Amino acid sequence: MKLEVKGLSFTYEQRPVIQGLHFSVQDGEFVSLIGPSGSGKSTLFYLLGGLYRPQAGEIHLNGRLINGERGHLAYMPQQPSLMPWRTIFDNVRLAQELTRRTDRVRLNQLLKEAGLAEVARRYPHELSGGMQQRVAFIRALASDHDLLCLDEPFGALDALTRTRMQKWLLSLLEQERRTILFITHSIEEAILLSDRILVLSPSPMKVAQEVAVPFARGQERDERRGTKEWIRLQRELEAMLLPT
Numbered sequence: 001m002k003l004e005v006k007g008l009s010f011t012y013e014q015r016p017v018i019q020g021l022h023f024s025v026q027d028g029e030f031v032s033l034i035g036p037s038g039s040g041k042s043t044l045f046y047l048l049g050g051l052y053r054p055q056a057g058e059i060h061l062n063g064r065l066i067n068g069e070r071g072h073l074a075y076m077p078q079q080p081s082l083m084p085w086r087t088i089f090d091n092v093r094l095a096q097e098l099t100r101r102t103d104r105v106r107l108n109q110l111l112k113e114a115g116l117a118e119v120a121r122r123y124p125h126e127l128s129g130g131m132q133q134r135v136a137f138i139r140a141l142a143s144d145h146d147l148l149c150l151d152e153p154f155g156a157l158d159a160l161t162r163t164r165m166q167k168w169l170l171s172l173l174e175q176e177r178r179t180i181l182f183i184t185h186s187i188e189e190a191i192l193l194s195d196r197i198l199v200l201s202p203s204p205m206k207v208a209q210e211v212a213v214p215f216a217r218g219q220e221r222d223e224r225r226g227t228k229e230w231i232r233l234q235r236e237l238e239a240m241l242l243p244t
């Protein structure tokens with residue numbers, strides 16, 4: 001599933017938020033987006049998901065122009081956006097409902113691995129914010145789309161749960177091929193998970209720098225944390241994010 005964004009621009013009522021944005025994501029690649037708060041990352045996901053139409057530029061998925069079209073990718077918004085009248089299981093099932101019969105075995109397995117098996121029959125308001133976020137994450141994973149756009153999926157989690165979810169995501173990606181575009185405010189998380197990191201400029205947003213992560217992908221990458229190479233990369237990325 002190859003994504004190509006060419007010369008994308010978007011303006012909210014006179015205010016340019018994205019201007020001439022250019023990047024691509026290869027099939028099976030994990031690309032993280034880091035950038036200042038309010039630079040336009042979530043807006044980019046609205047554009048990719050077809051919720052908004054860009055004023056200029058093109059979004060191609062496997063060579064096909066998809067500007068303003070919905071239904072081509074799985075999207076996890078920053079806010080969990082669960083349906084309050086559906087149980088946790090039925091919320092997670094949503095992703096599969098549109099395309100095929102529900103694969104109950106897989107959904108139950110995902111819920112179990114995310115530590116949510118016990119709350120599968122509960123309703124969203126009965127869960128903590130972090131649990132709701134994990135439900136939204138699983139809902140995106142459960143979809144049949146190859147391309148997942150995840151907007152700070154682990155942002156509301158406590159440190160321990162966050163580490164557990166990162167490891168789980170890495171192990172999951174060893175078993176199944178997915179193409180991932182991932183927004184995070186954590187440089188450490190971006191290094192741990194990504195093949196490539198795109199550093200974005202403040203609004204109007206464009207790609208300011210692009211960094212390939214020089215460590216082998218997988219769970220072993222965690223062991224590189226704290227090495228000279230890791231710290232050097234972390235500092236480089238921090239410097240790139242400093243206002244000029």
Ligand SMILES: Nc1ncnc2c1ncn2[C@@H]1O[C@H](COP(=O)(O)OP(=O)(O)OP(=O)(O)O)[C@@H](O)[C@H]1O
Pocket residue numbers: 012013017036037038039040041042043044078203
């Ligand atoms: N519906 C809207 N109308 C007008 N301006 C908007 C609208 N939605 C967002 N904005 C503005 O556009 C800019 C980009 O917002 P966006 O949420 O895309 O940024 P972000 O990079 O995802 O931020 P964060 O990292 O804080 O989540 C912000 O300045 C925001 O105030």
